[in-house]
Amino acid sequence: MEEQGRRGNVITVFSTASAVGKTLVAVNMAAELARLGYRACLVDADLQFGDVCNYLHLVPERTLADAQKAAEADADTFDVSQFLDVYTCDNISFSVMAAPLRLDEAYNMAVLSVQHILQQLQFHFDFVVVDTTSAFSEMNLMIMDMSTIITFLGIVDFIPTIKNMKIGCDTIHSLGYESSKIRLVLNRSKSKTKIDLEDVERILGEPFYHVLSNDFKAAWDATAAGVPLVRSADTALAKDLRSLVARFTNNEVEDDSGAEGGVSSWFKRIFK
Amino acid sequence: MDYQVILIENNRLMLERLSSVIRATAGFNLIARYQQAGDALGQWAMFKPNIILLDIDVTGNLGLIPEFASAFPEAALLCVSSHWDAKDAAQIVKAGAKGYLVKPFTGEEFLEAVQTFGKSGMALGSEVLAFFSPKGKSGKTTLIANLAMSLANKSGEAVGIIDADLQFGDMAVFFNLEPKSTIMEATRDIKFLSPITLNSYFVEVPEAENIHVLCGTKKPEYAEMVDVASFEDMVRMAQSLFRYVLIDLPPGFNPISLAASELSTTTYVMAMVGGGYEVLHMKRALGIFEAWPDYRSRVKTIFTRVSPCTDEERRILEQELGYPVSAILPNEYLLVSAAANNGRMAVDIQPDTPLSQNINRLSEDIMGRRRTRWGAQP
Numbered sequence: 001m002e003e004q005g006r007r008g009n010v011i012t013v014f015s016t017a018s019a020v021g022k023t024l025v026a027v028n029m030a031a032e033l034a035r036l037g038y039r040a041c042l043v044d045a046d047l048q049f050g051d052v053c054n055y056l057h058l059v060p061e062r063t064l065a066d067a068q069k070a071a072e073a074d075a076d077t078f079d080v081s082q083f084l085d086v087y088t089c090d091n092i093s094f095s096v097m098a099a100p101l102r103l104d105e106a107y108n109m110a111v112l113s114v115q116h117i118l119q120q121l122q123f124h125f126d127f128v129v130v131d132t133t134s135a136f137s138e139m140n141l142m143i144m145d146m147s148t149i150i151t152f153l154g155i156v157d158f159i160p161t162i163k164n165m166k167i168g169c170d171t172i173h174s175l176g177y178e179s180s181k182i183r184l185v186l187n188r189s190k191s192k193t194k195i196d197l198e199d200v201e202r203i204l205g206e207p208f209y210h211v212l213s214n215d216f217k218a219a220w221d222a223t224a225a226g227v228p229l230v231r232s233a234d235t236a237l238a239k240d241l242r243s244l245v246a247r248f249t250n251n252e253v254e255d256d257s258g259a260e261g262g263v264s265s266w267f268k269r270i271f272k
Numbered sequence: 273m274d275y276q277v278i279l280i281e282n283n284r285l286m287l288e289r290l291s292s293v294i295r296a297t298a299g300f301n302l303i304a305r306y307q308q309a310g311d312a313l314g315q316w317a318m319f320k321p322n323i324i325l326l327d328i329d330v331t332g333n334l335g336l337i338p339e340f341a342s343a344f345p346e347a348a349l350l351c352v353s354s355h356w357d358a359k360d361a362a363q364i365v366k367a368g369a370k371g372y373l374v375k376p377f378t379g380e381e382f383l384e385a386v387q388t389f390g391k392s393g394m395a396l397g398s399e400v401l402a403f404f405s406p407k408g409k410s411g412k413t414t415l416i417a418n419l420a421m422s423l424a425n426k427s428g429e430a431v432g433i434i435d436a437d438l439q440f441g442d443m444a445v446f447f448n449l450e451p452k453s454t455i456m457e458a459t460r461d462i463k464f465l466s467p468i469t470l471n472s473y474f475v476e477v478p479e480a481e482n483i484h485v486l487c488g489t490k491k492p493e494y495a496e497m498v499d500v501a502s503f504e505d506m507v508r509m510a511q512s513l514f515r516y517v518l519i520d521l522p523p524g525f526n527p528i529s530l531a532a533s534e535l536s537t538t539t540y541v542m543a544m545v546g547g548g549y550e551v552l553h554m555k556r557a558l559g560i561f562e563a564w565p566d567y568r569s570r571v572k573t574i575f576t577r578v579s580p581c582t583d584e585e586r587r588i589l590e591q592e593l594g595y596p597v598s599a600i601l602p603n604e605y606l607l608v609s610a611a612a613n614n615g616r617m618a619v620d621i622q623p624d625t626p627l628s629q630n631i632n633r634l635s636e637d638i639m640g641r642r643r644t645r646w647g648a649q650p
Contacts, residue, residue, distance in 0.1 A: 016440060016492075018408020018523065019546065048524045049406045049553045103560055107525055133524065134408050135439050136492045158609035160413070160442035167440065171492050223548065 007122035008039070009148040011248065012130045014140065016168025020155040021187040023051045024219055024229075025212075025241070026131035029151075031228030032245040034094035038126040041084065041095040043118065045143060046133045047106035050099030053085075057226030060085045060098030065105035067097070068113040080120035089227050097121065111142050118146055136171060144175065149248060150182050154208070156200050169204050185244065188214040210247065212240045275386065278321040279305040280312050281352070281375075282330045289376055290325070290352075297379035309333050313343060321347045323386060325373070328353050334364065341368030350385060352377075356466045358508040365394050365512075372512065374466035385468045388513070394467065398511045399642055401518050402536035406553040408523040410542040411576030411601065413437070414608050415631065416518050417446045418619045422628075422635040423516050424482045425619075432474060432514035433485045434507065436532055437522045438495035441488020444475075448615020451475045451487040456494045458486055459502040467512045474513075479620065484514070500527045507535050516638070525560060533561070537570070538638075540598070544576045551592045558595055572598035574634075579603050581626055599634045602626045 013026040023046070030042035044050035044064075053060050067083035084095040097117070100106040121128045130147070132140050144150055152172060154165045172182055186197065186208040201207050215237035222229040229238040230245075277300055281287040287305060294302045303319050306312045309326065313336070324344055328334050328351045340349050348370040353360070361372045371389025373382070403412045416433060424431045435441035436455060444451055458465075458473040465473075474484035489495055510517050519536070521529040533539045541557050543550035554573060561571045573595060578585055581602035590597045604618060604627040611618045619628040 019544070046407075049556070051547065051549055054549045054552070103525060103556055135522065136495075159613045160445045163442070163445055164440045167492060 005123055007119070008125045008127055010118065010122065010128045010130060010143075010146050011149050011151060012132060012143050012147040013151045013153060014132050014144065014172075015134050015153040015155075016136075016164045016171075017155055017157065017161045018134045020134075020153050021212075021219070022046075022134075022153055023055055023131050024223065025151065025153055025185070025187070025244075026129050027052060027055050028228050028230045028238075028241045029245055029248075030094045030096075030127070030129045031089075031092050032230040032242055033127045033129070033249070034092045035230060036245070036249065038249075039094075039124070040127045040129060041097060041121050041125040042087075043097040043121065043128060043130045044099040045114065045130050045139065047099050047109050047139075048103055048133075050131065052096060052131055053098050055223050055226065056087050056096065056228075058085055058087055058096060058098070060096070060101070063098045063100045063105075064109065064114065064117065065100035065102070067117050068109060071113060071116055078120070080117055081124055083117075090231055092228065092231060095125070109139075111138050114139060115142050115146065118143070136168075141175075144172070144177075147181070150177070152182055152184050154184060154186050154200070154204075156186065156188065156195050156197060158195070162195065162200055162203060165200070166203055169206075183209040183248075185210045185212065187212045210240070210244045212244070213237050274299055274301045275323050276301050276303045276319065276321045277323045277325065278303060278312060278316075278319060278347075279325045280307075280309050280333075281305070281325070281327045282307050283327075286327075286375060293377065293379050293382060297382055299383070309336050309340075313339060316343055323347060324349045325352050326350070326369075327375075328360065328364065334360070334367070337364055337367035337369050348386070348389065350389060356509065358505075358511075361394065361467075361512050370394060372467060374469070377468075381466075381468050384471065388468060388471060394512045398515045398517055399538065399638065400507065400511060400532075400536045401516065401638070402521060402529075402532045402539045403519065403542060404521050404529055404533055404539055404557070405523050405542045406550075406557045407543070408440075409544055409546075410523070411544045412540075412542045413442045413446055413520055414612065414618075415542070415574065415576065415601065416520050417443065417612075418617050418628070418631045419635055419638075420483050420516075420518055421480060421617045421619045422632050423638065424480050426632070426635055427515065427639055429482065429515035430513065431483045431516045431518065432510050433483065434510065434517065434519045435486060435488040436498075436503070436528055437520050438489055438498055438528065439492040439522065441520060442612075443485055443520060444487040446612050446615070446617075447475075447477050447485055449475045449477070449485060449487060451485075454487045454489050454494075455503075455506075456489045456497050459498045459506050462502045462505045462509070465509065467509055470506065470509050471513055479616070486510075488520075498528070500531050503528060504531050504535060507532065515642075525557075538572055538641075539570060540572050540574050542574045542576065545578050550575070551589065555593060555595075558593075572596075574599045574601070576601040577603040577605075581630070598637070599630060601630050 013022045030040045033040040044052035062083040071078040213236040218235040218237045230241050324347050350371045351364045351369050352373045352375045371394045373385050420431045435443035453473045474486045477483040519532045543554050578600040586600045
């Protein structure tokens with residue numbers, strides 16, 4: 001069943017070191033995209049222990065598991081938009097596809113089902129931002145294959161973390177993607193380290209595309225309050241996150257000249 | 273002094289083959305050989321063996337082990353079979369044998385078996401401690417490496433670490449090891465291995481000769497080559513090599529973490545205090561283990577980077593979690609990372625820090641539990 005129409009971008013936030021701030025970056029990317037007027041959807045693909053809803057203080061009414069069940073029950077009438085929650089804060093509003101509530105549901109999510117759901121989301125949104133787990137699982141490989149851009153998030157911490165970043169970086173490059181698809185982003189949330197950024201870049205063999213300032217407190221406060229940092233530009237971290245999204249979207253405008261189709265073509269597609 | 277060996281092997285050709293291996297191995301003297309166990313039992317008084325190799329593929333020979341053990345109290349009885357069987361292994365050790373060898377063996381394997389089993393015997397009822405974390409970055413590799421040090425120092429027994437965090441295992445980096453073989457090769461070859469040959473897949477830790485590490489795969493894509501059934505066989509076999517088998521698991525529930533938890537005597541569910549949702553994740557994870565009938569005694573919880581690291585704080589965590597918290601570890605980021613960056617362990621470098629003290633306390637708990645579970649075993 002090959003479906004026609006314009007498909008939105010998929011931006012995946014991935015890392016091979018844990019607790020580097022994937023969810024924080026994913027949440028703020030979706031929020032910033034929404035603030036800029038794009039139709040954005042945030043998908044929590046950390047199926048077992050995802051934190052997207054925790055970060056947004058959202059109690060999801062529907063999840064990926066419900067979407068999977070519905071799609072399996074009747075693929076023809078399946079409407080992915082019925083399984084989204086909406087997050088709103090000030091003038092920012094974006095959709096959220098929550099991770100399954102139950103662990104057994106999460107454990108049994110099929111790669112093909114998630115792929116199908118992501119494809120459906122691409123028809124509805126300009127940007128689908130996907131938060132992932134830190135592993136080269138079948139699920140994550142499928143998501144990366146589908147992605148327009150992979151934000152490979154790193155941290156300068158201690159040697160084991162850097163080793164895993166290096167392995168991750170090499171592995172991701174071995175997957176045959178265009179190098180412009182992979183964007184190395186450094187989150188400087190651990191400033192106590194004695195390891196230099198330049199040394200890490202030398203080990204990785206490439207410079208960071210973007211560096212996020214160290215502001216643990218701002219990140220913590222925003223998470224505790226359940227609001228995205230990019231809501232205001234009064235912290236360095238918020239500014240960095242905003243400019244990361246600005247860089248992504250600028251590239252997007254250059255690459256995709258058909259993007260001007262806008263709402264009307266979207267409506268045509270939905271009601272064809 | 274040379275080892276004096278008696279060989280009992282029913283198959284005439286195998287008897288010849290094993291005899292020539294033993295004769296060709298320096299330090300060993302073949303003093304008598306039999307095809308029938310009964311002959312050995314009836315004629316033993318003529319010899320003074322230190323090692324007896326008993327063919328247990330012959331029906332009935334398994335039942336003779338106690339008789340051999342009492343007839344030759346000075347000698348180490350090693351059972352020989354054409355295949356490895358974890359159930360048989362446990363049974364023969366209980367009956368009084370020291371170890372288990374798969375035939376045919378080489379001179380090196382024979383020597384290693386004697387060295388490994390000769391003194392303390394094959395481990396019986398060893399503890400399998402599985403370390404599970406809902407999400408990554410739980411501090412479990414730090415804990416396992418340091419706990420292994422502590423257990424090895426305090427008990428003087430053999431400790432094995434299996435790095436089953438297949439894609440991003442850090443154990444080799446923590447101990448600064450350069451493994452020639454990893455969990456991938458060990459599970460791939462397991463059908464052809466016995467404890468002795470499996471031992472050679474583990475790397476000895478240079479600073480601690482009774483700690484051996486089976487390192488994680490060298491590349492993430494090798495992870496899928498580790499099949500679960502072989503992994504289970506490997507863990508069971510490792511139990512006859514080490515008194516304590518510590519398994520570092522990948523985060524979350526997956527076939528490997530579920531299999532290791534199933535095999536464990538104790539599963540530690542771990543999380544690092546930080547983002548604010550660790551207790552929630554741990555609660556959900558515990559929900560999965562609740563299905564075990566012995567859940568409350570077998571599943572223990574640990575929080576790391578607890579600050580302040582006080583009993584009061586532990587009680588608060590317990591209350592939030594609704595489950596006992598077995599250990600809390602303080603934040604010693606600089607100490608731990610400095611140690612790990614240099615391939616050393618915090619418990620060795622600074623034994624007086626709260627981190628080291630709490631890890632030592634945990635290892636005493638584990639040793640205490642072992643004593644109660646296995647009775648008067650030394």
